């Protein structure tokens with residue numbers, strides 16, 4: 578099933594989806610560098626760039642430790658990914674020499690992850706966000722300082738055949754849909770939709 582947009586949009590945005598069937602093949606450094614490069618250029622409050630990325634790949638010293646952090650259900654499919662990327666964000670920033678709270682640390686890290694995901698897709702690689710992992714264990718085992726928030730883990734891989742995926746996930750292995758713009762965008766307050774329900778003619 579492919580996605581049909583309600584309004585004109587570059588296919589990049591509807592082509593990005595989160596499969597669970599991955600081939601497990603090694604991801605070239607060049608692909609990772611490009612995806613992280615895209616993330617690097619994301620906008621952020623005061624250009625603080627609060628995001629940090631910690632990566633593990635199959636066979637390296639960190640891979641099994643990263644897999645162990647995942648909820649068992651996520652481990653079932655993420656074990657066939659080519660990389661797991663832990664996203665952190667710095668809670669503080671420097672404002673004219675003063676260390677202050679960065680209220681948009683998560684917002685900005687989210688922008689960076691979206692750029693990462695889209696650049697990876699342009700190179701033929703899919704991503705799948707993971708919130709289901711043990712954050713306390715992550716902080717402790719990976720020595721994450723308290724002034725970094727633990728945001729998410731991203732699985733990156735080449736999409737594989739469904740036969741390689743645990744049967745539990747077969748039914749949901751397809752791109753999903755979205756709430757309409759009518760139900761998402763409002764005029765000034767949440768009381769009134771900004772746009773009528775109609776869609777552009779296909």
Ligand SMILES: Cc1cc2nc3c(=O)[nH]c(=O)nc-3n(C[C@H](O)[C@H](O)[C@H](O)COP(=O)(O)O)c2cc1C
Pocket residue numbers: 593594595596651705706707708709710729752753
């Ligand atoms: C921060 C975040 C956490 C997520 N956590 C999980 C997860 O723990 N397990 C899982 O299977 N999918 C997880 N997902 C995937 C979402 O369910 C998926 O992105 C959403 O349904 C939209 O589908 P799409 O990415 O295919 O467009 C997560 C996605 C994000 C962005």
